[in-house]
Amino acid sequence: xxxxxxxxxxxxxxxxxxxxxxxxxxxxxxxxxxxxxxxxxxxxxxxxxxxxxxxxxxxxxxxxxxxxxxxxxxxxxxxxxxxxxxxxxxxxxxxxxxxxxxxxxxxxxx
Amino acid sequence: xxxxxxxxxxxxxxxxxxxxxxxxxxxxxxxxxxxxxxxxxxxxxxxxxxxxxxxxxxxxxxxxxxxxxxxxxxxxxxxxxxxxxxxxxxxxxxxxxxxxxxxxxxxxxxxxxxxxxxxxxxxxxxxxxxxxxxxxxxxxxxxxxxxxxxxxxxxxxxxxxxxxxxxxxxxxxxxxxxxxxxxxxxxxxxxxxxxxxxxxxxxxxxxxxxxxxxxxxxxxxxxxxxxxxxxxxxxxxxxxx
Numbered sequence: 001x002x003x004x005x006x007x008x009x010x011x012x013x014x015x016x017x018x019x020x021x022x023x024x025x026x027x028x029x030x031x032x033x034x035x036x037x038x039x040x041x042x043x044x045x046x047x048x049x050x051x052x053x054x055x056x057x058x059x060x061x062x063x064x065x066x067x068x069x070x071x072x073x074x075x076x077x078x079x080x081x082x083x084x085x086x087x088x089x090x091x092x093x094x095x096x097x098x099x100x101x102x103x104x105x106x107x108x109x110x
Numbered sequence: 111x112x113x114x115x116x117x118x119x120x121x122x123x124x125x126x127x128x129x130x131x132x133x134x135x136x137x138x139x140x141x142x143x144x145x146x147x148x149x150x151x152x153x154x155x156x157x158x159x160x161x162x163x164x165x166x167x168x169x170x171x172x173x174x175x176x177x178x179x180x181x182x183x184x185x186x187x188x189x190x191x192x193x194x195x196x197x198x199x200x201x202x203x204x205x206x207x208x209x210x211x212x213x214x215x216x217x218x219x220x221x222x223x224x225x226x227x228x229x230x231x232x233x234x235x236x237x238x239x240x241x242x243x244x245x246x247x248x249x250x251x252x253x254x255x256x257x258x259x260x261x262x263x264x265x266x267x268x269x270x271x272x273x274x275x276x277x278x279x280x281x282x283x284x285x286x287x288x289x290x291x292x293x294x295x296x297x298x299x300x301x302x303x304x305x306x307x308x309x310x311x312x313x314x315x316x317x318x319x320x321x322x323x324x325x326x327x328x329x330x331x332x333x334x335x336x337x338x339x340x341x342x343x344x345x346x347x348x349x350x351x
Contacts, residue, residue, distance in 0.1 A: 004313045005346045008339060077314060079275050 007069055014066040021059040028052070047108035060101040068094045114140045116191060118149050120161065121202040124211045131209075133200075134158070140191065146179050147186035149199060150213065163213035170326060173262030177213050178202040183264040185326045204267035206276075220263050223279045227287040227305055234297040241295045253289050256334050258327040265321035265331055277310040281321035281331035284312060288334035291341060300345065307342040315339075 028046075035042060046052045068090045072080075080086060116138040123131035136153045147165055154161045165175040168187045175186040179201055180194050191199065207215035243250055265281040266272055272280050287306045291299050306312050315335045322330040344350035 002346055004309055005307060005339075005343045008313055009343050073313075076309060077271065077274050077316075079277070 007073070011066065011069050011073070014062045014069070017058070018062045018066055021055055021062060024055050025059060028055075044108055047105065053105055053109065056105055057102065060098060060105075064094050064098055064101075113197065115197065116140050116144075116149055117198045118153060119198070119200045120150070120153065120213070121200075122161075122212050123209055125209060140197065144191045145187055146177070146184070146189045146191060146194075146199065146201065147175050149191065150177075150186060150201065161213070162211040164215075171260060173260035176204050176262040176264050176267065178204055178267065183267040183324045185262055185264070188326055204263055206267050206269065206272045207263065215263075217263060219276070220261070220266050220280065220282070223283045224261065224286065226279065227283050227290075227302060228298065229283070229286045229290070231290060231293070231295075232297045233295060237295075243295070249292060249294070252337075253292050256285055256289050256329055256331075259285060259329060260327060262326060264324045264326060265329075268320040268324040270318060270320055271314050271316065275310065275314060278314040279306065279311050281315070281335065284315070284338060285329060285331035285334040288338050291338065303338075303342055303345050303350070306338050307345070312338045312342060 029038065033042070047056070072086065072090055075086060076083070118136045118138050119133050120136060121131060122128075122134050136157050138149050138152045138157075141148070147168065150161065150163050151165075154163070163175070163177070163186075165187065166172040167174070170185055170188040173185070176183055177186050178184075179186065179189055180196070180199060183204055186201075191197070201213060203209050203213045203215045207217065207219060210216050259282055261282060263282065265285075269278075269281055271278050284306055287302050290296050291302050291306075293299075296302075312335050315332065317332055317336070319330075319332050322332055325331070341350050
């Protein structure tokens, strides 16, 4: 029961946080950014600043958690029995994807 | 077809005899203020005596005559033919339940889940005096809204999560559990929370409101289930006792 209650709560918290960081992302890209066409060079320039990197790392973290937790919930809805194995696979997948995303962002700073 | 005639397409299936279900069509004379229950009764009384369906009170109290009428679970006795807006009526048994014969479904899975939540009030034995809860208190008002369930199974038949997973307790039992858990006088609230907080309890509800849409008593089980989820989380953090 604890896992169910906590994952339900975290799904809602991550959704609320996603709204904040996704809103920031859209605002930075389409409102604060004066350029009509998004250029790679400008994106590269933005991603060297700490605040931008923080926003994108958080977006990655909340987005991945929300998506994988949602996927797990759908699988349980349809009668998943091997839960521990599935959770383990999803955790490994999440950590790997987060690592790949983090590596990509860090490349801009290096 | 004349406008004073109903074309009733009725689901027919006897699992012990028929290899596959079929639809039989019947012409039934339209009478003013006719309910769908009158249509199936006419068919059984005057056209085909073998048609099976369940009914009892005929006034929307017993919840026996729930059927899937023109694509929606409804009480046959409370559904006026006129309200359907057509003289073509398709009547099927309630979804998500095994079929006994024709329109009669086996309600056992529904009531097995109903029993799981112990659907009766358990008083605290140490109380010597009746607890005083003002009838106009906010808490009381919310419980009162959810008390009118007649266990017809319309919500259970409409719930897409029950259709997806037969282990899910379902909206009616969860709504009943909420009315007891929200009642401070109840002695086994934590026990009930532990039952509804299991994997196939409240967590399988995804707020689609199918149950609320079809409830003949205008209850909103989704609202009760949301309250239960909140209480399950609070109980885990030791806030709800």
